[in-house]
Amino acid sequence: xxxxxxxxxxxxxxxxxxxxxxxxxxxxxxxxxxxxxxxxxxxxxxxxxxxxxxxxxxxxxxxxxxxxxxxxxxxxxxxxxxxxxxxxxxxxxxxxxxxxxxxxxxxxxxxxxxxxxxxxxxxxxxxxxxxxxxxxxxxxxxxxxxxxxxxxxxxxxxxxxxxxxxxxxxxxxxxxxxxxxxxxxxxxxxxxxxxxxxxxxxxxxxxxxxxxxxxxxxxxxxxxxxxxxxxxxxxxxx
Amino acid sequence: xxxxxxxxxxxxxxxxxxxxxxxxxxxxxxxxxxxxxxxxxxxxxxxxxxxxxxxxxxxxxxxxxxxxxxxxxxxxxxxxxxxxxxxxxxxxxxxxxxxxxxxxxxxxxxxxxxxxxxxxxxxxxxxxxxxxxxxxxxxxxxxxxxxxxxxxxxxxxxxxxxxxxxxxxxxxxxxxxxxxxxxxxxxxxxxxxxxxxxxxxxxxxxxxxxxxxxxxxxxxxxxxxxxxxxxxxxxxxx
Numbered sequence: 001x002x003x004x005x006x007x008x009x010x011x012x013x014x015x016x017x018x019x020x021x022x023x024x025x026x027x028x029x030x031x032x033x034x035x036x037x038x039x040x041x042x043x044x045x046x047x048x049x050x051x052x053x054x055x056x057x058x059x060x061x062x063x064x065x066x067x068x069x070x071x072x073x074x075x076x077x078x079x080x081x082x083x084x085x086x087x088x089x090x091x092x093x094x095x096x097x098x099x100x101x102x103x104x105x106x107x108x109x110x111x112x113x114x115x116x117x118x119x120x121x122x123x124x125x126x127x128x129x130x131x132x133x134x135x136x137x138x139x140x141x142x143x144x145x146x147x148x149x150x151x152x153x154x155x156x157x158x159x160x161x162x163x164x165x166x167x168x169x170x171x172x173x174x175x176x177x178x179x180x181x182x183x184x185x186x187x188x189x190x191x192x193x194x195x196x197x198x199x200x201x202x203x204x205x206x207x208x209x210x211x212x213x214x215x216x217x218x219x220x221x222x223x224x225x226x227x228x229x230x231x232x233x234x235x236x237x238x
Numbered sequence: 239x240x241x242x243x244x245x246x247x248x249x250x251x252x253x254x255x256x257x258x259x260x261x262x263x264x265x266x267x268x269x270x271x272x273x274x275x276x277x278x279x280x281x282x283x284x285x286x287x288x289x290x291x292x293x294x295x296x297x298x299x300x301x302x303x304x305x306x307x308x309x310x311x312x313x314x315x316x317x318x319x320x321x322x323x324x325x326x327x328x329x330x331x332x333x334x335x336x337x338x339x340x341x342x343x344x345x346x347x348x349x350x351x352x353x354x355x356x357x358x359x360x361x362x363x364x365x366x367x368x369x370x371x372x373x374x375x376x377x378x379x380x381x382x383x384x385x386x387x388x389x390x391x392x393x394x395x396x397x398x399x400x401x402x403x404x405x406x407x408x409x410x411x412x413x414x415x416x417x418x419x420x421x422x423x424x425x426x427x428x429x430x431x432x433x434x435x436x437x438x439x440x441x442x443x444x445x446x447x448x449x450x451x452x453x454x455x456x457x458x459x460x461x462x463x464x465x466x467x468x469x470x471x472x473x474x475x476x
Contacts, residue, residue: 011296013251056326058249060328061326061328062324062337083323083324086300088294088299088300089299090299097296101326
């Protein structure tokens, strides 16, 4: 694997990221999954939207490259970053052979809505957030990649603390349900959701209540770190 | 991602595979997970054992490269092949920067024990099968890679039909338990295992019995394909 001829024979390598954030849907006003895309300004696929990404620098780890391209494109730092898959089929990039190592990332609502992002997106017409369930036609095989990332995110919602990356350390059950509804793309029955969460032991009440609301203030919860959820990946988290 | 300068800037790319097979343990005689390793005949890590692998050919898909290196090394075709992870930390290869896209594969007992393999392994002193729980010191970060592959395999045993890749289309419950014991590296209580399997609906009796055994012949089972197990990865299986 370290033949000195390897570099010259190898296809090009790129690192791209599918970034998810929750933002209000243009059509319904409800929270929905959104993905930032970059309009290509050169061939191939000139004018098409594509995932943010680019080359791996010589002195850069893979996850650092993903983070760098994410920040450059969206001015955002991820609250969760995980390797998704390496895509390397022949013909996927039309021109030269490119193998893309793809990450997926979550950014929290607070970050995504902050001023820096708004300013960046407004100042660069070639960067735009799209509703994940209403994407334009994408360049390369990026549609397949987004579909796979969506599947991974939705599967992971069912057995891990992944929703945590979208909300703060404390939250109401209604807020947690809203995150689950936005990610899954469908409404959940409030009573069933409450029963499901309470029976799972995955969250615990903090003993405090949300302030600043009219009527009876809702109880605040946090994730229960005493429960070992099913994701003890030995490579650790970045 | 398709800048024409990308190839010259990119680190080298390699494809390696962690191959699992069940073979009798030298010490206990019981079935145990084994992994084929290749002794390095050049620097860096000359003389150390490493995962089979090598460069990606220009006209070759990633999984095809994994399969080719597997066949070249072990004369085996995998019954299961899945991408594990891309490893690309700086400094992992000592000499030039190499990003390794790693697959993991299963080969069935029948294949692993066949004449071609035995002949190949006997004729090449630089290829050897090792007990997965008793490995020599490995080159590069290959120990981390093997540990991650072992975790992925053992996790997957709990919720998918992955044991199928190690056994034929029909099997006895004792044979299935032996596969689970070998992969998990511990003995399972036969009565508990039977209850667990029967209650999961994951296997069904074929109505036939194993022949050629003394005493009462054991019932044969097959996987129940009517049950949708939790692994509907939208990228499909290779």
